[in-house]
Amino acid sequence: xxxxxxxxxxxxxxxxxxxxxxxxxxxxxxxxxxxxxxxxxxxxxxxxxxxxxxxxxxxxxxxxxxxxxxxxxxxxxxxxxxxxxxxxxxxxxxxxxxxxxxxxxxxxxxxxxxxxxxxxxxxxxxxxxxxxxxxxxxxxxxxxxxxxxxxxxxxxxxxxxxxxxxxxxxxxxxxxxxxxxxxxxxxxxxxxxxxxxxxxxxxxxxxxxxxxxxxxxxxxxxxxxxxxxxxxxxxxxxxxxxxxxxxxxxxxxxxxxxxxxxxxxxxxxxxxxxxxxxxxxxxxxxxx
Numbered sequence: 001x002x003x004x005x006x007x008x009x010x011x012x013x014x015x016x017x018x019x020x021x022x023x024x025x026x027x028x029x030x031x032x033x034x035x036x037x038x039x040x041x042x043x044x045x046x047x048x049x050x051x052x053x054x055x056x057x058x059x060x061x062x063x064x065x066x067x068x069x070x071x072x073x074x075x076x077x078x079x080x081x082x083x084x085x086x087x088x089x090x091x092x093x094x095x096x097x098x099x100x101x102x103x104x105x106x107x108x109x110x111x112x113x114x115x116x117x118x119x120x121x122x123x124x125x126x127x128x129x130x131x132x133x134x135x136x137x138x139x140x141x142x143x144x145x146x147x148x149x150x151x152x153x154x155x156x157x158x159x160x161x162x163x164x165x166x167x168x169x170x171x172x173x174x175x176x177x178x179x180x181x182x183x184x185x186x187x188x189x190x191x192x193x194x195x196x197x198x199x200x201x202x203x204x205x206x207x208x209x210x211x212x213x214x215x216x217x218x219x220x221x222x223x224x225x226x227x228x229x230x231x232x233x234x235x236x237x238x239x240x241x242x243x244x245x246x247x248x249x250x251x252x253x254x255x256x257x258x259x260x261x262x263x264x265x266x267x268x269x270x271x272x273x274x275x276x277x278x279x280x281x282x283x284x285x286x287x288x
Contacts, residue, residue, distance in 0.1 A: 120279070142216060143177055163204055178218075187239040194235050227241075
């Protein structure tokens, strides 16, 4: 028997045990018993952990199963979600709709000056040629006399008068303007239809509207050579007679006389068009 750490130790081959037989190795038996005890403990702990995992899995399965009807759709891709119309409470009525409306186009001014049936505005010399002057750019023309004749041929040279009478001219309105010794009489002949005014423009080959002196415009184109123009717009034919107040002849290429005549012809066109515009605006503002 020897003494060491842990108490007395007996050798397996010793002879000092009771009963005279071999003495058991008590240390080995104790270690084996302790090992068995430790294994049982780990088994118990491991089994508990497995039970815990199994219980947790069961809870998760139960939660998913309980919510499967409601949660399955929310876990799907957006492309598999139900259409808006299939969602409970979704309205199939898109709401009120309004048809696109397009305002009617404004009346065409020329429509109102193309026939006597529609061209109803008052027509006077002062209304057609208002004011005391006409300004074109930097040039100011002084207005002289103006008049209106129901007998168109009475205020024209014979060649033009015959064409006007043939096409049933109902009135001829005149006004004269002067600038730097050059005078221009503007004449506007009135017809019932556009077709008749166009015929006059096409048929005129010679003949002038008689020059109208007065109110600051001296006599002109009583002798000598003057220049005339002819045109038509709507139911109106318009003319100019241009000459020098000195009696000088207007010659081909006379830029001053030709320029004055062309300017007053454009003025006549503008005044006729303005008449159509006024009636078109009135119709658009308050159609009857």
